Amino acid sequence: MALTTSLQNYLSSSLISASGNAATTAIKPPRSSMITSVRMRHWAVHAAAPDTTTASVEGFEEGVLVRPNWSGETPLSRLVAALISFKPLYSLLKLGARQVFISTAEKKNIPWREMTKEILESEVYKELESIQNNSLVYPDYYLNPFHAYDEGNLTWLAAAEAEPATMSMAMRAxxxxxxxxxxxxxxRGNWIRAIEQHHITYSGTSTVRDVLDIGCSVGVSTGYLADKFPMAKVTGLDLSPYFLAVAQYKAKRGVPRKYPIRWIHANGEDTGLPAKSFDIVSISYVFHECPTRAIVNMVNEAFRLLRPGGTLALTDNSPKSKILQELSPVLFTLMKSTEPFLDEYYLTDVEETMRKAGFVNIKSLLTDPRHMTTTATVPQ
Ligand SMILES: C[S@@+](CC[C@H](N)C(=O)[O-])C[C@H]1O[C@@H](n2cnc3c(N)ncnc32)[C@H](O)[C@@H]1O
Structure with missing residues (x-):
């Protein structure tokens, strides 16, 4: 127990300092000027030098490597994988990781435990029956322990904690x-502007009638898409019926929409939805949780689902992010212990996967210090 506590303290302080918020920074600018400088980093896009860098929204920096040296098949990455595969250490890391997720979020004023309790004590359970597709066969990777939950995303606890976890991700970014x-x-603002700009530039029309959010989780990204395209019919699709139940429960209690969001329990690799039925498909923060074969299948499925001129938008960890390349060993070990497919993700060339699927106009943009948004078009 003492070991867990000291691990937790160490991880907690590392997480805070890695996010640039250590209490010791005496030379921080006053809050008001800091906010202004954060806001200024909105949408002045820096063009990429050919073949070397991803374009970035002003102020978001790339590191010197192609990908973090703690990822992929480097000796460091293998060492971390070997450490994690040692069961007693894995159990300790998992326990520590969970406690750190919660305490770090709460230090940032995200009421993690309160939000979780509210969902778990609500009537969310009633939504499951109308959402769950009992004949769905889950891909094998989805049945592994994940994010420190033994049953991965297939539990009410994971579903209840998904929204505070999403808020925490934004505060880390x-x-x-x-x-x-x-x-x-x-x-989210930079991400959605990247999608809108791409669609206006390359689709030949600004009309957006149908939008699909693959891996919608509890509906946060879906809500942003529906707000941005209020005249479109928006669909959120996910493999976890528990996440979708939370999404539907919250949407029913949110602001009424002209077109209520449709929630579908399906596999993004093979949705069963009609071909050429969407103008925009978005897949955000999903791929780092998936093996390469699932990434390839989802990109191909998106190509099938989009109309000619349609836009695919992928957002996830940027391998070129300076912050991610410079993460402390404690942090990347912790992250890798709860995200089993990170190495595969970093070794997957997402742009090349899109190109092979048939997409054109492929553009990548660092939309915040950690994440890139890659957009592409189905040829007309
Ligand atoms: C980090 S969450 C996505 C968050 C959300 N898109 C957002 O931007 O806030 C990743 C989601 O991908 C879903 N997922 C993973 N593999 C999937 C697949 N093959 N088909 C559909 N959803 C999948 C998981 O269930 C999980 O809800």
Missing amino acids: IPDASSVDEANEIM
Whole structure:
């Protein structure tokens, strides 16, 4: 227990300092000027030098490597994998990781335990029956322990904690933000602007009638898409019926929409939805959780689902992110212990996968210090 506590303390302080918010930074600018500088980093896009860098929204920096040296098949990456595969250490890391997720979020004023309790004590359970597709066969990778949950995403606890976890991700991405709203304004704002800009530039029309959010989780990304395209019919699709139940429960209690979001329990690799039936397909923060074969299948499925001129938008960890390349050993070990497919993700060339599927106009943009958004078009 003492070992767990000291691990937790160490991890907790590392997480805080890695996010740039250590209490010791005496030379921090006053809050007001800091916020201004964060806001200024919104949408002045820096063009990429050919074949060397990804374009980035102003102020978001790339590291010197192609991908972090703790990922892929480097000796360091193999060493971490070997350590994690040692069961007693894995159990310790898992326990520590969970406690750190919660305490780090709460230090950032995200009421993790309160939000979780509210969902678990609500009537969310009633939504499951109308959402769950009992004949769905889950891909094998989805049945592994994940994010420190033994049953992965297939539990009510994972579903109840998904929204505070998403808020925490935004605060990690934009560590200078003074609130979750401000962090989302930048992280989600830059992402959705990248999608809109790409679609306007390459689709030949600004009309958006149908939008699909693959791996929608509890509906946070789906809500942003529905807000951005209020005249479109928006569908959220996910493999976890528990996550979808939370999404539907929250949407029913949210602001009414002209077109209520449709929630579908299906595999994004093979959705069963009609071909050429969407103008935009978005897949955000899904691929780092998947093996390469699932990434390839989802990109091919998106190509099938999009109309000619349609836009695919992928958002996830950027292998070129300076912050991710410079993560402390404690942090990347912790991360890898709860995300079993990170190495495969970093070794997958997402742009090349899109090209092979038939997409054109493939553009990658660092939309916050940690994440890139890659957009592409189905030829007309
Ligand atoms: C980190 S969450 C996505 C968060 C959400 N898109 C957002 O931006 O807030 C990843 C999601 O991908 C889903 N997922 C993983 N593999 C999938 C697949 N093959 N088909 C559909 N959903 C999948 C998981 O169930 C999980 O909800």
